Amino acid sequence: ETGVTQTPRHLVMGMTNKKSLKCEQHLGHNAMYWYKQSAKKPLELMFVYSLEERVENNSVPSRFSPECPNSSHLFLHLHTLQPEDSALYLCASSQGSGENYNEQFFGPGTRLTVL
Amino acid sequence: GQNIDQPTEMTATEGAIVQINCTYQTSGFNGLFWYQQHAGEAPTFLSYNVLDGLEEKGRFSSFLSRSKGYSYLLLKELQMKDSASYLCAALDSNYQLIWGAGTKLIIKP
Numbered sequence: 001e002t003g004v005t006q007t008p009r010h011l012v013m014g015m016t017n018k019k020s021l022k023c024e025q026h027l028g029h030n031a032m033y034w035y036k037q038s039a040k041k042p043l044e045l046m047f048v049y050s051l052e053e054r055v056e057n058n059s060v061p062s063r064f065s066p067e068c069p070n071s072s073h074l075f076l077h078l079h080t081l082q083p084e085d086s087a088l089y090l091c092a093s094s095q096g097s098g099e100n101y102n103e104q105f106f107g108p109g110t111r112l113t114v115l
Numbered sequence: 116g117q118n119i120d121q122p123t124e125m126t127a128t129e130g131a132i133v134q135i136n137c138t139y140q141t142s143g144f145n146g147l148f149w150y151q152q153h154a155g156e157a158p159t160f161l162s163y164n165v166l167d168g169l170e171e172k173g174r175f176s177s178f179l180s181r182s183k184g185y186s187y188l189l190l191k192e193l194q195m196k197d198s199a200s201y202l203c204a205a206l207d208s209n210y211q212l213i214w215g216a217g218t219k220l221i222i223k224p
Contacts (some may be wrong), residue, residue, distance in 0.1 A: 040123065040216055040217075041216055042213075043212075045211065103148065103160045104212075107157055108156060
C-alpha cells in the first residue's frame, strides 16, 4: 500500500449504530487530519493530530470521536449520528504542521450515509 | 471572518486555455494552495504559492498577488482528463488551511 488509505470506502448506518472509520498513511508523516466534505461546501477541518497529540478540534459534536494510536493510524469513531452527518470523510497527512507545514496528502475518503 | 471565493462551475473546450480565479480573506497569510479532485477520488496537490508571481508546472500555472488577495490557476492545452473540481486553500497566520468550495471544471470535446 502506498500513500493514504481509508476503510471502508462506503458506509451506510442507522442513527443508533456505532461504527469506526480507519485511515492509514504510509508516507512517514507526523501529522494527520480528518475532514468532512459536503456537496458544494468547503472542506471542513474536524481534527488534527501532530505527533499523535490532538492539536485541533474545531467544535465538532461529541458524536464524532477521534483516536490516533500512532503516527501512521487515525480512527474516527461514530456514535448516534444524524442524517446531516452524511458526507464524504477525508483523511489527510502531512510532514510537519504549524510553522513546519507542508502540503497535505489525502486518502480517497469514506462516503458515509446516515439513515 | 475568513473566506475563500471561487466560481462554482466553469466550462471549457478541449485544447483551449482556462483560468480559475480565487480570492481570499484570511487572518494573516502563509501561502496559497491549489488541489485537483476528480469525482469520487482524493484531492491531489497541484501548487503552492507564497510569493507574488507566476509558478509554472507543465500545462498548469498558478499566480499569486498578496496585495490583492488573489490567485488564479491557469490550465493550458486542456484535456478531457482535466475535468475535475479545483480547490483553492489559503494558509492563515495559525497555519490552518481555509478552503474554498471548489470550482467544477467541465471540459467539452
